[in-house]
Amino acid sequence: MRSFHHLVVLLAAAGIIGGAQVARSAQAPAAQAPVAQMPADAPSAPAGDSAPSAPVASEVEAAALTGLRNDLLSSIREPGWREVRYGVMVVSLDRGDTLFALNPDLPLAPASNMKLFSTAAAYYYLGPNFRYSTYALADGELQNGAIEGDLILFGTGDPAISGRLASGSVAVLRALADSLLASGVREVRGDVVGDGSYFDSEWLGRGWNPENFMAWYSAPIGALSFAENVVSVQVRPGGGPGQPARITTAPQTQGLAVANQVRTVASGGTVVRFEHGEQGLVISGQIGRAHPGVAHSVPVVDPTNYAAAALRSVLQEKGIQVHGAVRAIHDARESRVSLLGGNAAAGQRPHPRVLAVHLSPPLSEIAKLTNHISHNLYAEALLKTAGRVALGEGSFDAGARAVRYLLECEGGAVDTTAMQIVDGSGLSPLNRVTARSLIQLLDLMTRSEHWESYNASLPEAGRPRPEGLQRMSGTPAERNLRAKTGTIQNVSSLSGYVRSADGERLAFAIMANDVPSTWRAKRTEDAIGASLASFSRTAAPPPIPARAGAAPRHPTARQPAARATGARSYRVRQGDTLDGIARRHGISLQALQQANPGVDPRRIRPGQTLRIPNG
Known part of the structure; x- marks a missing residue:
């Protein structure tokens, strides 16, 4: 698998941000022939054209394969569900043969197994050492400690300005403010401008359930993100009956888009509602004047506005006076930041000058967090970044095309026509992939130069969260199987790698749609994982009772092994x-x-x- 040299956003000598230069353009390949659906009771074709030829099975091996298939079918059928749609496939990465296939070409919702594609695309287009850059720029001359214009905070998609991989989200902004102070900045005459134009402004995935919009896992994704785009809001009574409630946020912000429609009442119950609206976060209802307050953590509406509002608060805290307000830029045509580099033309206003830069942790750490805790925001950022790097467009659609090109260019005879990728996290029930496409992705990643890092990003069976699945403890899958889980309403999935009892490397994909219980579906997945880890091609069936004087038909474990001579x-x-x-x-x-x-x-x-x- 060849490497796609990753994008690094560079600073030009004059302090202008250099654009995303792609080493090679992603050309859509010719259409592939459709893949035939395989019956569940017969071996399927190899996962990819580079896999080794499948050997002819011996009598013992054939019996072992039949036993495995019966075990897996028994696990799938055990709940007694008639309406559930399964897509399951297991292949040997060492031999290239298919050990089991049930509806391998049936398009199904993958839930968070979609993150396997997003993180793979990120490794392919960016590389494990890639770091996101976030810039503070002066859009005006710096004179006597004052920026005679706006201060711009420009993001390139970093989802990790938070406390998960840094010492804290506010700590990142404080470090930027310290750099500004070191550059001599003491005052900003204009506004604090958040610029999120590196991505598009479609912040929520198509098909996401509106009932979940106020949940942290549905937070919007922007090129400029802060604190995972979730804010803690405290609502307290105002000065007296009829007065607006007092609203504060943590982290502290100045200029956050909030519509306060909560009134203080002398008597009666306290009811506070949180909703998203055109004005931003809409907080409505009433609060009793003696009430201690209502606290709630909710996703913000506009992530770009949120980051800029938080930076303005930090600047004030650090003693940098800001005269203007907070503004947000979402359209690249309105952005003052040039992605083309070079100097401004004669007579034109000079480009903004970079004063401070924050670099994210390496992509390998971001991908590991994405898959270990199944973080949706991180997965969406990786997908949009892949689209921006490969196709010059930071959108869900461009990220989806980048994933397709990866599979078609590197995966051999991969048919992506049945795939429908609408987001990078799998939160949307509109996503569709097949078990075969998952297997082909897992196969091609084993041949990637980034294989070890990609494999390490998958949680391990038998270990506690977040590094592990906290499942299959006490089975042969423990500290052996690595896989990505997936769960949305009526959907459960598990796909990854496991070694058999013989040490044979297996890739497996399990998707179940329309399940009455995702908890019960995961018990089925665990049973399959344990069966695969226990599988041995050389395991003999129980010995057949021999007639007197006759040799046993199959050798057994009790028979002494011949001593190796001349080893x-x-x-x-x-x-x-x-x-x-x-x-x-x-x-x-x-x-x-x-x-x-x-x-x-x-x-x-x-x-x-x-x-x-x-x-």
Whole structure:
């Protein structure tokens, strides 16, 4: 898999922001032939054209595969649900054969399994070391400590100006203010302008449930985000009956778009409502004059306005006087920040000058947080950034096209016609992907130079949150399986990687739509994960009782292994599996395991030495 050299927003020598320069344009490839749907009881085609050819199964292996398929079907059927739509696929990344397929080409809502695509696109177009940049610029001359114009806060999509990956959201703004002070700024004659024009102004995904708009996980996504675009609002009684309530926010803001429609009453109950409206956050109702106050954390309406309002408050706190108000820019045509670089033409107003820059943590940390805690805002930011870098447009649609190009250019014969990508988080029930497309994505990422970082971004079974799934403890999947969960109303999913009992690398995708209980659906997913971790191609079925004097039909574990004579040694390399090593040396996996007692097939590591028996 070739690398797409990532965008880094550069500062020009004159202090003008350099634009997003894409190393190569994303060309839409020719249409791919449709992929045939596979029956559930027969092996399917390999996941990708680069996967190794599937070997002919021995009698023991065929029995093991049949047993696995029966186990998985039994787990799926166990709840007794008749109307549930499943899409399930399991492939061997080492052998290239399909171990199980149930409706692999059925388009289904993936829920948060959509984040697998968003983070993969971010790794592909940006790279794990990419850092977002947020700029403070002076749009006017700096004279005697005063900016003779506006102070612009320009964002490029960083979702991490918060307390999750930094010492705090306000700490980032304070650091910018300290840089301004170091540059000699003591006064801003104009406004504090938030500029979020690097992305479009479609802040909410299509199909998101309006009933969830006031929940933190539905926060709007902008190029300029602050505190994950959630604000804590405190409503207290005003000076007397009939007076407006007093409203404060944490973090503190000056100029936040809030419509205060709460009145103080002498008697009666306290009822305070929070809604989104054209005026911003609309707070309405009444509050008793003796009431201690109502506190509520809600998403803001305009993330650009929120960041600028918070910066204005921090500037005042630091002693930088601001004469103007807070404004927000959403349209690139209205932006004073040039993304083309160069100097202003003769007679034109000079470009704004960069005075301070904040750099985000590396993308590898942002992607890990995105998948570990399934953070929607971070996933949407990554999708829009991929669209901006690949196609010059920071939108949901451009991000979706960037994901398609990744699959079509790098995934071999991937048919994306059945895919419908409307957001990057999977919160929208309108998203549609297939189990096969998930498998193809997981397969191509194992061949990426960013594979280890991508794999580490997935939660691990048997570990507590946020690093783990907190599921499948006490099963062979524990500290073995890594996967992304997914849950929205009537939808559950789990897709990722697991090693079999033989150490064979498996990729799996499980999606269930129209489930009566997502909790029960996750029990099915856990059962499948444990079955895959227990699977062994070399496991013999129970021995058939032998007639007197007859040899057993199948060897059993009780039979002593032949001692390896003249054994060679082999040093494990990156990406090796016991199964692959055995086939490379022309021996059986069982013989290799017998020559290396105590070696866990799932835990071999580069540099480890194994004994290779003579074939």
